Each structure stands twice: as C-alpha cells, then as structure tokens.
Amino acid sequence: MPSQPTTSTLPGEPEPSRRRRKEARPQELLDAALDLFVEKGFAATKIDDVAARAGVSKGTVYLYFPSKEELLKAVIRHNLSLTIAQGDGIVAQFDGPTADLIRLVANTWWERVGETQASGIFKLIITEVRNFPDLARFYAEEVIEPGERLIVRLLQRGVDRGEFRPTNLYDTAHSLIFPMLMLCLHKHSIGACSAAEAIAKNPSGFIANHIDLMLHGLSVPRAG
Amino acid sequence: MPSQPTTSTLPGEPEPSRRRRKEARPQELLDAALDLFVEKGFAATKIDDVAARAGVSKGTVYLYFPSKEELLKAVIRHNLSLTIAQGDGIVAQFDGPTADLIRLVANTWWERVGETQASGIFKLIITEVRNFPDLARFYAEEVIEPGERLIVRLLQRGVDRGEFRPTNLYDTAHSLIFPMLMLCLHKHSIGACSAAEAIAKNPSGFIANHIDLMLHGLSVPRAG
Amino acid sequence: MPSQPTTSTLPGEPEPSRRRRKEARPQELLDAALDLFVEKGFAATKIDDVAARAGVSKGTVYLYFPSKEELLKAVIRHNLSLTIAQGDGIVAQFDGPTADLIRLVANTWWERVGETQASGIFKLIITEVRNFPDLARFYAEEVIEPGERLIVRLLQRGVDRGEFRPTNLYDTAHSLIFPMLMLCLHKHSIGACSAAEAIAKNPSGFIANHIDLMLHGLSVPRAG
Amino acid sequence: MPSQPTTSTLPGEPEPSRRRRKEARPQELLDAALDLFVEKGFAATKIDDVAARAGVSKGTVYLYFPSKEELLKAVIRHNLSLTIAQGDGIVAQFDGPTADLIRLVANTWWERVGETQASGIFKLIITEVRNFPDLARFYAEEVIEPGERLIVRLLQRGVDRGEFRPTNLYDTAHSLIFPMLMLCLHKHSIGACSAAEAIAKNPSGFIANHIDLMLHGLSVPRAG
DNA sequence: AATGAATGAGTGTTCATTCAT
DNA sequence: GATGAATGAACACTCATTCAT
Numbered sequence: 001m002p003s004q005p006t007t008s009t010l011p012g013e014p015e016p017s018r019r020r021r022k023e024a025r026p027q028e029l030l031d032a033a034l035d036l037f038v039e040k041g042f043a044a045t046k047i048d049d050v051a052a053r054a055g056v057s058k059g060t061v062y063l064y065f066p067s068k069e070e071l072l073k074a075v076i077r078h079n080l081s082l083t084i085a086q087g088d089g090i091v092a093q094f095d096g097p098t099a100d101l102i103r104l105v106a107n108t109w110w111e112r113v114g115e116t117q118a119s120g121i122f123k124l125i126i127t128e129v130r131n132f133p134d135l136a137r138f139y140a141e142e143v144i145e146p147g148e149r150l151i152v153r154l155l156q157r158g159v160d161r162g163e164f165r166p167t168n169l170y171d172t173a174h175s176l177i178f179p180m181l182m183l184c185l186h187k188h189s190i191g192a193c194s195a196a197e198a199i200a201k202n203p204s205g206f207i208a209n210h211i212d213l214m215l216h217g218l219s220v221p222r223a224g
Numbered sequence: 225m226p227s228q229p230t231t232s233t234l235p236g237e238p239e240p241s242r243r244r245r246k247e248a249r250p251q252e253l254l255d256a257a258l259d260l261f262v263e264k265g266f267a268a269t270k271i272d273d274v275a276a277r278a279g280v281s282k283g284t285v286y287l288y289f290p291s292k293e294e295l296l297k298a299v300i301r302h303n304l305s306l307t308i309a310q311g312d313g314i315v316a317q318f319d320g321p322t323a324d325l326i327r328l329v330a331n332t333w334w335e336r337v338g339e340t341q342a343s344g345i346f347k348l349i350i351t352e353v354r355n356f357p358d359l360a361r362f363y364a365e366e367v368i369e370p371g372e373r374l375i376v377r378l379l380q381r382g383v384d385r386g387e388f389r390p391t392n393l394y395d396t397a398h399s400l401i402f403p404m405l406m407l408c409l410h411k412h413s414i415g416a417c418s419a420a421e422a423i424a425k426n427p428s429g430f431i432a433n434h435i436d437l438m439l440h441g442l443s444v445p446r447a448g
Numbered sequence: 449m450p451s452q453p454t455t456s457t458l459p460g461e462p463e464p465s466r467r468r469r470k471e472a473r474p475q476e477l478l479d480a481a482l483d484l485f486v487e488k489g490f491a492a493t494k495i496d497d498v499a500a501r502a503g504v505s506k507g508t509v510y511l512y513f514p515s516k517e518e519l520l521k522a523v524i525r526h527n528l529s530l531t532i533a534q535g536d537g538i539v540a541q542f543d544g545p546t547a548d549l550i551r552l553v554a555n556t557w558w559e560r561v562g563e564t565q566a567s568g569i570f571k572l573i574i575t576e577v578r579n580f581p582d583l584a585r586f587y588a589e590e591v592i593e594p595g596e597r598l599i600v601r602l603l604q605r606g607v608d609r610g611e612f613r614p615t616n617l618y619d620t621a622h623s624l625i626f627p628m629l630m631l632c633l634h635k636h637s638i639g640a641c642s643a644a645e646a647i648a649k650n651p652s653g654f655i656a657n658h659i660d661l662m663l664h665g666l667s668v669p670r671a672g
Numbered sequence: 673m674p675s676q677p678t679t680s681t682l683p684g685e686p687e688p689s690r691r692r693r694k695e696a697r698p699q700e701l702l703d704a705a706l707d708l709f710v711e712k713g714f715a716a717t718k719i720d721d722v723a724a725r726a727g728v729s730k731g732t733v734y735l736y737f738p739s740k741e742e743l744l745k746a747v748i749r750h751n752l753s754l755t756i757a758q759g760d761g762i763v764a765q766f767d768g769p770t771a772d773l774i775r776l777v778a779n780t781w782w783e784r785v786g787e788t789q790a791s792g793i794f795k796l797i798i799t800e801v802r803n804f805p806d807l808a809r810f811y812a813e814e815v816i817e818p819g820e821r822l823i824v825r826l827l828q829r830g831v832d833r834g835e836f837r838p839t840n841l842y843d844t845a846h847s848l849i850f851p852m853l854m855l856c857l858h859k860h861s862i863g864a865c866s867a868a869e870a871i872a873k874n875p876s877g878f879i880a881n882h883i884d885l886m887l888h889g890l891s892v893p894r895a896g
Numbered sequence: 897a898a899t900g901a902a903t904g905a906g907t908g909t910t911c912a913t914t915c916a917t
Numbered sequence: 918g919a920t921g922a923a924t925g926a927a928c929a930c931t932c933a934t935t936c937a938t
Contacts, residue, residue, distance in 0.1 A: 039354050043267035057924050126413040127351050130263050136417035171433035174423055178406035179399050189350040193360035199398055209395035217441030281899050487802050491715035505903050574861040575799050578711050584865030619881035622871055626854035627847050637798040641808035647846055657843035665889030729920050
C-alpha cells in the first residue's frame with residue numbers, strides 16, 4: 001500500500017545506474033519503513049520486510065541507517081519536516097474572511113498530508129513516543145507547537161475582525177484539529193480493515209461538515 | 225501507572241486470602257496487560273513483564289490465557305464490555321433539553337472511561353487492529369456501531385425537538401466524539417511524556433469548551 | 449577435549465534433578481566455554497557450540513551469563529582464582545634446600561595447572577587481552593604479580609642461604625617460568641595438531657631438564 | 673603500530689609513482705594484515721580494516737588475495753620466509769667460543785625478529801593453528817625443525833669442544849628459545865596493555881641475563 | 897495451583913565476498 | 918586496476934511457550 005512505487009525496476013524501464021540508485025535509496029527506504037512502521041508498528045516490523053519492500057536486501061538497509069531505531073527516527077524526522085511550516089505561507093498573504101481562510105488551510109492540509117503516505121506519521125508518533133521518549137520533544141517542537149500557534153493565530157484573526165466570538169483559543173484549536181488527526185489515525189487503523197465505514201468513504205464531506213459546525217459554533221450571536 | 229493497584233500486597237495492607245487472590249488473578253493480569261500493551265504496544269510487551277506487574281510468575285499467565293494473542297483479545301473484550309451500553313440507560317430516562325443531556329453523557333463517559341485505565345483501549349485498538357484484523361469486526365460491532373447509534377439518536381432528539389439545526393448526523397457525531405477520543409490517545413502517548421501541555425492539564429475544561437462549541441454550532445439560526 | 453565430562457546424562461546414570469542441574473550449570477558452561485575459547489579463540493567460538501558442548505540449548509547460556517563477553521570474563525576470572533596463591537602455602541612451610549623447593553613447586557604447578565584444562569587460560573589471555581584490555585589489569589593483579597613475587601621470594605631464599613649466586617631476580621624468575629608457560633601454550637596450539645613433537649610427549653622430562661639447567665646456572669661458582 | 677610505514681603517503685614525502693605504489697601493494701597489505709591479525713586475531717579482524725590500514729579500498733584486497741584465509745596464509749608464509757635460515761650463515765663461519773656464538777645468534781635474532789613487526793608471527797601461529805591445522809605442518813617444517821636443528825647444532829658444538837656439559841640437547845634448546853618466544857608473545861599481548869612491566873622495558877637486559885644463566889647452567893663442572 | 901528452568905524459532909546486525917562502474 | 922554499493926549467510930541475543938517440580 002505504498003503511495004509511490006518504490007520497488008526495483010519495472011520491466012521496460014531502463015535500469016537506473018548504480019549512482020542514481022544510491023541517491024534514491026534513502027528515500028525509498030524511508031518510504032518503505034513509514035509504510036510498514038505505520039501498518040505493523042515498530043516492534044512488529046522486520047528489517048527484512050523493509051528491505052524487501054524497498055526492493056533491496058537486508059544488508060543494504062544498514063548501509064544507510066545504522067540501526068532500526070535510527071531508521072525510525074529518520075522516518076519521523078523526514079516526514080515531520082514535510083509538515084512543518086506548510087500553512088504559514090498561505091495564512092500570511094490571505095485577505096478575505098477568516099472562515100474562507102480556515103477552509104482553505106484545512107483543505108490544503110488534507111490534500112498534502114491526509115491523502116498522502118505522510119498521514120501515517122501521526123499513528124506512528126502515537127504508537128511509539130512512549131518507547132522512544134526523545135521523539136516527544138522533537139514532535140512537540142516541530143509539529144505541535146508551530147501547529148498550535150498557526151491555528152490560534154487564525155482564530156485570533158477571526159476574533160480581532162469581529163467574525164468569531166471569543167473562546168478559549170487553545171481548546172478551540174484542538175477541537176478544530178483533533179477530528180482531522182482522528183481521520184488520519186482512522187485511515188491507518190480501523191479504516192484499513194473494514195472499508196464499510198461512512199467516514200472512510202467521504203473524508204472531504206466530513207471535513208466540510210466539521211468546519212461548518214465549528215465556524216457556526218464560533219459565530220457571533222446576533223445582537224438581540 | 226495503573227489506575228487501580230494491581231500489584232501484590234503493599235506492606236500494611238491485610239494480606240488478601242489465598243482464595244481472594246486466586247479469584248482476582250485474571251482481573252489483575254488483564255489490568256497489567258492493558259497497562260503494558262497500551263504503554264509499549266503488543267509486540268514490545270513481554271509476558272514476563274505482564275506477569276511481574278501482576279505479581280505472579282511467567283508460567284501463571286499461561287494458566288489463565290493460552291497465548292499472548294489470546295491475552296490481547298481478552299484485554300480488549302474485557303475493556304470493551306465495560307464501555308458498551310454505558311450511555312443507553314442515561315439517555316432513555318432523561319427528560320430535559322438535549323444540550324444538558326449531551327453534557328451529561330459526555331461528562332459521565334469521561335469519568336468512567338477517560339479518567340480510568342480503560343481509556344487506553346482506544347490506543348490499543350488503533351495500534352493493533354491492522355495486525356489482528358478480526359479485532360476490527362469485534363470493535364465495530366461492540367463499540368463503533370452502538371456508540372454511533374447512541375450519539376446519532378441524541379442528535380436526532382435535538383433536531384426533532386427543534387433544538388438543533390439539521391446537519392449530517394453521522395459526520396456531526398464524529399465531530400463530537402473524535403476530540404474526546406484524541407484526549408484518550410493523547411493521555412497515553414505525548415501526554416505521558418511532556419506533562420507541560422495545556423490540554424493534558426485540564427481535560428474537563430477542554431471538554432466543556434468543545435461541547436459548548438458544538439452545541440453553539442448546532443444551534444438553530446434565529447428566524448429573520 | 450574437556451577434562452571432565454560436561455555433557456548431559458549418560459545412559460544408565462540417574463537423571464539429575466532440575467535443581468541439581470541448575471547448580472551445576474554455570475560450572476559446566478564455564479568448562480565448555482574454556483575449552484572452546486582456547487581451541488578456537490573468542491571470536492570464532494559460537495555460543496551455540498558452547499551450549500552444545502555443555503549439553504544445553506543456546507538460550508540456557510543466557511540464563512547464566514548476560515553476554516558472550518561476560519562469559520569470557522567469567523571463564524577467565526574463574527580459572528584465575530584457581531591459580532592464584534596456589535604455591536604460597538607450600539613455600540611457607542618448606543624447610544630443606546631451595547633447589548628441592550623449586551622442583552616441588554614446579555612439579556606441583558604442572559600437575560595442578562599444566563596437566564589440566566586450566567592450562568588453556570594462558571593461551572586465552574594472550575589471545576584476548578588486546579581485545580578486552582581490562583582483562584590486562586585483572587590478570588596482572590591476580591596472576592603476574594603474585595606469581596612473580598612468589599618466584600622472586602624463592603630465589604631470594606636461595607641467595608640468602610648461600611645456595612644461589614646473585615642475579616637479576618626478576619629476569620631470572622622469567623627465565624624460570626616462561627618455558628613452563630610455553631609448554632602450556634604449545635599444548636593448546638601446535639601440540640594439539642602435530643602430535644609428533646618431542647616436547648609434547650614428555651613435558652615432565654623437559655621440566656626436569658629445565659629446572660636442572662636453571663639450578664646449575666644459579667649455582668655459586670666454586671671458590672677458586 | 674606498524675614498525676615500518678605501510679600507510680599511504682605522509683605529507684612532505686614525495687608522492688610515490690603509481691607504479692611504485694602498485695608494486696608495493698601486496699607488501700603493504702601483508703604488513704597491515706599482520707598487524708591486525710596479531711592485534712585482534714584472525715576472526716575479529718575485518719577485511720575493511722586491513723584495507724583501510726593499507727590505504728586502499730576493500731575491493732582491492734581481493735585483487736591480490738582470493739580470500740581472507742588465503743591472506744592469512746600469505747601473511748604467515750611471507751613472515752616465515754624471513755625467519756628461516758636466518759642464523760645458518762652466521763653459525764657456519766663463526767670461529768670463537770660457542771658462548772659468544774650463542775650470544776651473537778640470540779642478539780641478531782632479537783634485532784631482526786623480536787624488535788620488528790615480524791615478532792607478531794608467533795602469536796599469530798599460536799592463536800590460529802588450531803583453526804587452520806595445515807599451518808601446523810607448514811610451521812613445523814619451516815620454522816620449528818630448522819630452528820631446533822640450528823640450536824641443537826650450536827649446543828652440540830659446545831659439547832664437542834668441551835665447553836658445555838652434556839644434557840638432553842632438545843630440551844635444552846627449548847629452554848634456550850622459549851623465553852625469547854615468550855618475549856615476543858608478551859610484547860603483543862599483556863605488554864601492549866600495561867606498559868609498566870619490567871620485562872617490557874628492557875628486553876635486551878632480560879636476554880643477556882637469560883643467556884648467561886643458560887651458559888652457566890651448561891658450563892662443565894670443575895673436575896674435582 | 898504456581899513456579900521458573902529450559903527451549904528454539906525468530907530477528908537485529910555484521911561482514912566476507914561479488915561485481916557494475 | 919580500483920572502487921564501494923550490494924548481497925546474504927552467519928551469528929548474538931530475545932522471548933513466547935512448555936513442563937518437571
């Protein structure tokens with residue numbers, strides 16, 4: 001279930017040169033490892049399987065990563081660096097109503113994270129932080145804090161412009177983002193088993209409903 | 225970190241009779257196993273550690289559960305049976321405004337699940353369904369479906385009584401419940417590492433804010 | 449080539465009880481490990497082979513020794529403690545000519561060390577000190593220093609009593625002991641391959657000749 | 673720790689021509705391999721390290737030696753051919769007292785073997801013969817037998833000339849040579865770890881004392 | 897019932913060897 | 918010739934499971 005084919009040459013394609021392979025390897029291995037760590041968990045994933053999915057032999061994994069644990073950390077680091085500061089740019093230059101901005105940010109995030117392989121990183125974090133506690137600091141600094149700051153800034157903008165009523169912005173930020181994260185977790189757990197689930201079938205519909213609900217919940221009561 | 229003491233006798237307590245201990249064994253083992261499966265994951269948990277935490281020797285675990293996998297299933301079954309049909313009673317006999325009913329159900333759930341050891345079950349499910357896919361059917365039937373039905377019924381009650389505007393009730397149910405589940409997940413992952421997190425410090429405040437936001441979001445727009 | 453049978457029960461013998469086995473295990477494993485480490489070297493010895501020679505399975509080795517390296521250290525520690533202070537007693541209470549005392553000590557040492565499995569320890573030390581340098585301090589303190597002191601005291605006794613001419617006693621001590629150590633090394637290297645070697649056939653003869661030569665070498669020149 | 677520089681060019685030295693380097697390769701590899709085999713043992717030495725010490729890449733080793741085992745044999749063969757028949761020339765043309773001849777041979781040997789990298793070969797032999805038993809025959813024929821013959825001839829010369837009393841010449845030869853060999857072994861084992869050892873500090877003094885002791889031991893008792 | 901010694905299949909990691917460049 | 922990426926067999930070590938006590 002990798003989102004990009006990472007296995008060795010398909011028939012018909014020219015065999016990539018040794019040098020080109022070497023440059024592509026780490027990425028291929030990280031993709032394979034993300035897939036498997038997310039699917040099975042760190043402990044239940046065999047290095048042999050990571051290697052096989054990347055189309056190489058077991059020893060090759062150790063040419064690029066000194067241990068299974070370092071591979072895990074590299075997977076997380078690599079996929080987090082994709083995530084951070086994704087939204088900051090959008091927010092800075094947007095000019096219209098905050099409701100539209102929030103919808104834009106949510107949809108962009110869903111396209112770039114939720115629908116890609118990277119969505120698995122959240123399950124991986126939740127699964128493995130307790131076993132590798134230094135991941136916690138890493139994740140808090142790289143994702144949670146910038147992410148919270150971004151959303152709080154968004155909400156503050158709405159309040160400042162008289163669009164939103166005041167609430168506890170940190171709590172509200174979590175009410176906004178948590179269902180989106182659950183969507184990612186769901187996709188890589190129950191959603192991967194029983195396809196017969198409404199939410200798995202139409203995540204965009206769910207997101208639209210969720211954002212509407214939240215925006216309505218934040219709307220300023222009519223003076224009366 | 226078990227919420228109930230599961231280890232052997234503390235000095236000062238009266239030694240429980242041998243019979244008491246024997247009858248309590250399976251429960252103690254299930255508690256110990258839940259703790260460890262949640263903390264470390266199934267694959268990274270050693271039977272030895274489960275036994276040690278329950279205050280027995282390794283062999284004893286096998287007197288009660290035929291294999292590690294069956295122990296996992298028993299843990300899940302046992303903790304799910306606590307969960308299911310918890311709220312049905314409350315709903316049936318409640319008479320006031322749906323907003324109050326929802327607050328009551330949410331707070332009751334948080335007390336009985338979120339604040340207890342049982343809150344870990346959601347992390348366990350998310351972590352392990354893909355490795356033990358028959359858990360999926362089990363969980364869907366025992367938790368997801370009754371849970372969704374309960375919340376949808378709640379929301380429908382609000383709509384029927386003219387308290388809530390109409391929305392996609394399944395999506396809205398998920399918007400309502402997902403942040404509560406994330407609270408449980410958080411508590412057993414990041415929240416267990418860096419205590420310096422707003423959300424971890426005041427979950428009840430977060431729940432109150434979340435429910436308010438949702439109820440406001442569901443409120444019927446003023447005619448006019 | 450173990451000097452005592454260490455493998456599991458011979459047919460006809462009563463099966464030793466589980467408890468008795470547990471007490472005997474470490475010794476059996478140390479004997480097996482000494483044999484193999486001496487024969488093949490540390491790196492080339494497989495834990496599987498140690499286990500097989502001791503008549504147990506691989507996992508059992510790890511019940512008693514936490515790693516291969518600790519097993520090595522235990523082997524050395526165990527075999528050195530046999531060695532230290534072996535001669536001190538003899539020397540203290542001897543009364544006759546120093547020449548006789550030296551012959552007695554040499555023969556006793558040969559019987560108790562040279563002819564037993566423990567003779568392999570010297571090869572093991574020489575082979576492995578550079579890879580495990582903290583063995584060096586250990587060996588220097590436990591064997592070299594007490595050993596040198598013993599022999600120097602012996603020689604000094606001879607000089608004091610006018611039996612030996614004065615020489616550099618440390619150098620002479622080494623001239624005395626080194627050929628005995630070479631005999632041990634030889635036995636576990638070349639001597640184990642080509643049996644057709646004079647020295648391997650008659651070590652006691654060699655020792656007698658060597659001691660005679662040394663004693664004659666130490667004898668006081670006739671006043672002339 | 674090689675006694676001759678075997679690594680690639682030092683800054684300031686003229687860069688050897690490519691041809692020079694190529695012709696020197698096998699010698700450089702043999703030197704590097706001897707160092708490492710002696711230091712760590714055959715099994716614990718990595719081809720990668722041999723290559724690195726010789727300043728080439730791993731693949732290059734296989735251009736010159738078909739396998740690690742053949743490299744070992746080449747190292748031994750090469751260092752033995754240095755050793756054999758070193759002394760025969762000296763003995764043939766010497767004319768004075770046998771005592772002087774023995775001192776000359778011993779000192780020459782120590783200069784040419786004991787003080788050079790080649791002294792490690794004895795440790796290597798003792799360490800590895802049991803794993804590669806055909807080395808035994810090789811070593812016996814090339815070193816032990818010629819060496820013994822040489823020393824026995826020396827001793828016989830002394831007896832024939834009335835300088836030495838008769839003894840078992842084979843045993844005496846071993847008494848003479850074993851301490852010298854132990855000096856080599858010591859240098860590459862304990863001596864390489866704890867420098868604070870009398871013997872390691874003044875090997876020539878030890879040799880002088882040892883030969884004196886032996887010669888005195890062999891001296892003809894005064895008639896009387 | 898309870899124990900914990902023993903097992904051996906399974907997995908992370910290493911490293912001699914190969915071979916395309 | 919020289920390189921170093923890739924391989925995969927081999928080995929240290931772990932741990933679920935069994936069973937004699």
